[in-house]
Amino acid sequence: MFDALPFDVKPSQDFVQFISEQGNKKDLPNLQLLFNLEKKYPKMFIKVMLNFEDAKSLRETLDENGKPIKISWEEALKKFYKNNKYIGITSENVDIAKVFMGKGLSQDAFERAYRLRQKAKSENIPEHLLGKPLGEPTIFDSIEMIKKQTEQELINGKKLIEDLDDKQFTYEWLNKNDPRNDIIGLFCSGCCTIISNYYGKNIARASVTAPDVQNIVVRDAKGNIVSKGAMYVNKKQGYAVINDFELNDRYKSHETYAGVYDVPETSPDEQEREKIFEAFQRGLRAFIEEYDRQNPNNPLKQINIGMEFNRLKKQVERLKKASSNLDVPREYDFRDAITREQYILYQRPQKQIEDGGLER
Amino acid sequence: MMNVTQTTLGDLTKKLELKAKEYEILCNKLSKLKEKNIAPNDERLLVVKELFQNNHDDISRINAKIREIKRTN
Numbered sequence: 001m002f003d004a005l006p007f008d009v010k011p012s013q014d015f016v017q018f019i020s021e022q023g024n025k026k027d028l029p030n031l032q033l034l035f036n037l038e039k040k041y042p043k044m045f046i047k048v049m050l051n052f053e054d055a056k057s058l059r060e061t062l063d064e065n066g067k068p069i070k071i072s073w074e075e076a077l078k079k080f081y082k083n084n085k086y087i088g089i090t091s092e093n094v095d096i097a098k099v100f101m102g103k104g105l106s107q108d109a110f111e112r113a114y115r116l117r118q119k120a121k122s123e124n125i126p127e128h129l130l131g132k133p134l135g136e137p138t139i140f141d142s143i144e145m146i147k148k149q150t151e152q153e154l155i156n157g158k159k160l161i162e163d164l165d166d167k168q169f170t171y172e173w174l175n176k177n178d179p180r181n182d183i184i185g186l187f188c189s190g191c192c193t194i195i196s197n198y199y200g201k202n203i204a205r206a207s208v209t210a211p212d213v214q215n216i217v218v219r220d221a222k223g224n225i226v227s228k229g230a231m232y233v234n235k236k237q238g239y240a241v242i243n244d245f246e247l248n249d250r251y252k253s254h255e256t257y258a259g260v261y262d263v264p265e266t267s268p269d270e271q272e273r274e275k276i277f278e279a280f281q282r283g284l285r286a287f288i289e290e291y292d293r294q295n296p297n298n299p300l301k302q303i304n305i306g307m308e309f310n311r312l313k314k315q316v317e318r319l320k321k322a323s324s325n326l327d328v329p330r331e332y333d334f335r336d337a338i339t340r341e342q343y344i345l346y347q348r349p350q351k352q353i354e355d356g357g358l359e360r
Numbered sequence: 361m362m363n364v365t366q367t368t369l370g371d372l373t374k375k376l377e378l379k380a381k382e383y384e385i386l387c388n389k390l391s392k393l394k395e396k397n398i399a400p401n402d403e404r405l406l407v408v409k410e411l412f413q414n415n416h417d418d419i420s421r422i423n424a425k426i427r428e429i430k431r432t433n
Contacts, residue, residue: 140401146409160427
C-alpha cells in the first residue's frame with residue numbers, strides 16, 4: 001500500500017488528526033478502518049489522503065425523506081471511493097474516468113487510456129477522419145438543440161424589447177444652428193422663444209449665440225421634440241447648470257401652472273416622464289464623457305439643475321439637493337435655476353477631483 | 361396616453377415573459393426525466409420534444425412581431 005504513496009505530497013493536518021485519533025482501547029480505529037477498506041478497495045488510503053476534505057464532506061447527507069443525517073466514516077469513505085475510483089482525474093480525462101468506472105476498470109487501464117489520448121493529441125490526430133462529427137441525434141440531443149435555439153430567441157426578444165423601450169425617447173444635443181433653438185418653447189411649452197415677452201427669450205437667444213450654452217432635447221418615437229433643457233457650461237471652473245426640464249403640453253394635463261401635479265407612479269404619463277428623464281441622463285453621460293475626453297486636465301465636476309417650473313421635479317427630487325447654487329451669467333436669464341434651490345444631476349467623485357481627473 | 365405601438369409591445373412583452381416561464385417549467389420536467397435515467401431515445405421524450413418545439417416556435421413568432429414593430433417605428 002505504501003509503495004504508491006507520493007513522497008512529495010504532504011497530508012493535510014485534518015487527515016493526520018483523523019488517522020491519529022485514539023479509540024477507547026488506545027488503538028487507532030480510523031487508521032485501522034482505512035487499512036481494512038484498502039483490502040477491498042485498492043488505493044483507498046492514498047485517495048482519501050489526497051482528498052480528505054471531499055471524503056469528509058460526504059458524511060453530511062440527506063436521508064430518503066430529505067432529512068439531514070450524518071453517516072458513518074465507513075459509509076462515507078466507500079461512497080467517496082465509488083465516486084473517485086481513479087487518481088489523477090482532471091477535466092481532460094473525466095470522461096474516460098466515467099466510462100471506465102462504469103465498466104469497473106482498473107487505475108492502470110484508466111492511465112493507459114489517458115496516455116493514448118495524450119499521444120494522439122500531441123501528434124494532432126483529428127477527432128474524425130472527415131474532420132467533423134457525423135451521427136444521428138438522439139431525442140435527447142434534439143431537445144438540447146431546441147433548448148439552445150430557444151435560449152437564444154429569449155435573449156434576442158429581451159434585447160429587442162430593451163432597444164424599443166430605449167428608443168421610445170432619444171436625446172440629442174441640438175445643433176446651435178438648428179432653427180428650433182429660436183422657438184424651442186413652441187415644442188416644449190415654455191416661454192423660450194426669441195419673440196417671447198418673457199425672460200425665456202434670453203435663454204432662447206443664448207442657446208443660439210452664447211458659446212457656452214446648448215440645448216439638450218428629448219424626442220419621442222416619432223422624432224418629435226417633447227422635452228428640453230438649456231445648459232450653461234462654466235469651462236473655467238468645471239461645472240454646468242441646466243435651467244430646468246421643460247415638457248410638451250401633452251404631458252401637462254394634470255399640472256398646475258407651476259408644474260405641480262399628482263398622478264400615480266404607475267400611470268402611463270408618469271412612466272413616460274421617467275423614460276424622458278432616463279433619456280436626459282443618457283445625454284448627460286455622453287456629454288460628460290466627451291467633455292472630459294476633450295478637457296482631461298479640467299473635467300466637469302458638477303452639473304446642477306433649477307427647480308422652478310421644472311416639469312421633471314419628481315424625478316430630479318430623488319437626487320441630492322445642492323448646498324449652494326452654482327452661478328449662471330445674468331444675461332442668460334436662467335431664472336428657474338437661480339431663483340430657487342438647485343439639485344445635483346452629476347457630481348464627480350471627490351477622489352477624481354483631487355487627482356485632477358480620471359487616469360487615462 | 362399610450363399609443364397603439366406601446367400597447368402592442370406591452371402585450372408582446374407579457375406573452376414573451378409567459379413563454380419564458382413555460383420554457384423554465386419544461387426544463388424542470390426534462391431535468392426530472394434525466395434524474396430517472398430515461399434512455400436518450402425513449403419514445404416518451406417525443407412528447408417533451410414537441411412541447412419544447414411548440415414553445416420555441418411561439419417565442420420565434422413573438423420575436424418576429426416585435427421585430428416588425430421595431431422596423432416600422
